[in-house]
Amino acid sequence: MGFIEELKWRGMLQDMIPETEDYVNSGSASAYIGFDPTSDSLHVGNLATIMLLVHFQRYGNKPIALVGGATGMIGDPSGKSAERNFLDEGQLRLNQNCIEKQLRQFLDFDGDAAAVVVNNYDWMKKISFLDFIRDIGKHITVNYMMAKDSVKNRIEGQGISFTEFSYQLVQGTDFYHLFSEMDCKMQMGGSDQWGNITTGVELIRRKRGDKAFALTCPLVTKADGSKFGKTESGNVWLDRERTSPYKFYQYWINASDEDAVKLIKVFSLKSKEEIESMILQHEKEPHLRIIQKALAEELTERVHSKSDLTKAIEATNILFGKSTKDQLVDLSERDILEVFEGVPTFHIGRDDLSSSPGIIDFLAGTTEILSSKGEARRSVKENSISVNKEKVGDAKLVSDSDLISDKYIVVQKGKKQYFLVVVD
C-alpha cells in the first residue's frame, strides 16, 4: 500500500492534482504543510494535517512544516467573513517557537527523511514590494484570483482588503520558494486550503514551466454539526497548560460512536487490519467504547506521555467509575491533588465550616461554585448536587465531618462537573 492508498482508506483524501500519486511513489518525495502561528500552541483541529505529514514521512518521504510567520501577518481570508487583526512580530516569533516544539512530538527529525521546520518570514522579509509585483504578481491574473471561493465570497459579502486578497499569492510564493530552494514539489493541507494551494501550483507552472503536486484532506467534522476540537470552554489544545492531559483524554473518550469511527481512522497510527477489526467490535458492542478508549489512549500518550496517560486513566476511574464515598475517603492527599488537577478549586477558611452552613449558602456563599443562591436552590431541587459522591437535599449542612483528609470536599454538579473545596 502506498501513501495515497493509505489516505484513501482513512478517509483523508479530498482533492488531488493529477499525477500526484506518481510523484509520491517515486521514492523520496518532499511535501510541506503550513501552520498558522496565531497562537502559541496547536490544537486538535491542527492534528489532521499533522497526521498527513506523519503518514507521508512513514512512507519514506521528507515532510516540511512551514510556520507561517509572514502569512500570519496577513490573514487568510478562507473561511473568514471579516478582516483579521495583525499580530506583531515578537508575538509571532514566540508562537513559532512553541509550535515547532509541538511538531517535534509527531515527526522524526533524524535520518534520510528527516523533517524540517521552516518559517516563511525568513524569505518573505527579503522580497521587496516591487520584486513581488514584478516577479510574482505578473504571472497570475486578477481574474484567476477572484475566481477562488475564498475571495469571491468576500467580494460578494463584507468586502476584502487588498492585503487579504493578495494572501493566495503570498502562499503561492512560499510554494514557489520551497520548490526552487528545497526541491519540495508538493503541498498538502486541509480542504479549505485548496484554492490557495492551486494558486501556488499555477505560479510554478507559469513561472518555471514545472509541474507541482498537491492534495488536501477533508476537514474533520462531527455528526451533530458542532465544531471538531472544541468544547464548551474553547479549543482543545496540545499544550498541557491550556488543556490538561486529563481533559485532553476526556475529549476523546467523549466522542460519539459515530464520530469515533471517523476519528480513529484519521488519528490512529494503528494498521488498517487492526482498526477495521476494532470498528467491527465497536459496532457489535458499542457500550464498551473500545474506539473511544483506544483513541484517547493513543493520543494522550503521543501528545503528552505514558505517565500522563496513566494518571488520566486513574483520575477517570475515580471520577467516573463506580467509586463511592468510601473510596474517595481512602484517597491520600497526594492522590486527591492529582486526580483533581485542573478541576475548579475553591479555598475556604476553617471557620467557614464551624457554623455548619446549609448547602445553599455553601454553594453560593461560602464558595462561589454556583453564581447565585437561586441557581443553588434550583440545582439542589433538580437533584444534581453531590457532596463527596453522595446526592444531597436542601436540608444538608456542610461541616467538618464532610472533610476528606481533614482538608477537602468534593462537590459535583451533575455527572461531569467537579469542584474541589480546600480548607486552608
Add this chain to the structure above:
RNA sequence: GGGGGGAUACCAAAGCGGUCAAAUGGGGCAGACUGUAAAUCUGUUGGCUACGCCUUCGUAGGUUCGAAUCCUGCUCCCCCCA
C-alpha cells in the same frame, strides 16, 4: 444628500399603556433512559432576607396613578432613492 425600518434576556424573535421578569424557537444546565455516546422525554434558564420585594427591554430625559410599550434628545445598525 433624501426617504423608510430597527435596537427586547446567551442567540433569534414576539410583545406596542396595566393581567410582562417579558410568548415562542434555538442554545445552555439538570433529571430519566443509557455506556461519561446518540436519539428521546421531563424540568429549568435575572437577583433577593421569596405567596412579597428589587433590578432589567440601546442610551439620557419627559408624559402618566402606571411605560418594554407614548413623547424628546443622543448613539449604533439595516434597507430604498440620489
